[in-house]
Amino acid sequence: MTILTILAFALVAVAVIATPGPTVLLALTNGSRFGLARACAGMMGAVLSDFILVGAAALGLGALLAASEFWFTVVKWIGVGYLAFLGVMLLRSSGALSERLNATDDGGSGLACTIFLKSFLVAVTNPKGYLFTSALLPQFITTGTPQIPQYVILALVFAFIDFSVMFAYALLGSRAVRLLKRSGALWLDRICGVTLLALAGSLALYRRVTA
8 A cells, every 4th residue: 555545445435525515513512512622522433433433344344245235134124213312302402602602611521521422323324334335445455464563554544534524614614613603503403403414314215235
């Protein structure tokens, strides 16, 4: 694996990750509702899922999902259900400003753990992630040389880019909420909730590609 190969992979990763998806959307809402520091807990959950996805690609688990209708359906509907649950919670929220004040008063580690688990579960229950990494990563692996170190490098690059993009979205959310009145913050929650429900719907309609 050469530096040019790593740079090419990084460019592809930036293009994919920067496109708003569930984990990026959660980073935005976490930043607006709980502040940048607590949003970092969610980012770490998503980063952990990145390593699991790359590890799954290295072990061929993505190919298992592509070949097995049963396991693909199980993972897909778990992801659909959880995305829909988060979307409904945002639609029922009382607004980012008030919830952020409550989060500041709470100040416990339980909130950070909850934020961590939400982002982790959203990413790790999305079958698209397994299929995508299984299709993409082998293209950047040099055959004839040890593959595990190469997968580790790609995992680190992917996780770094993912964290950086999510940090930017969380920072945007934390800055934007300061400029919004309560009604504006409420609409931000509503928009993010509807978007999560739309993503759940698109995942529900997603079909396993068969040869």
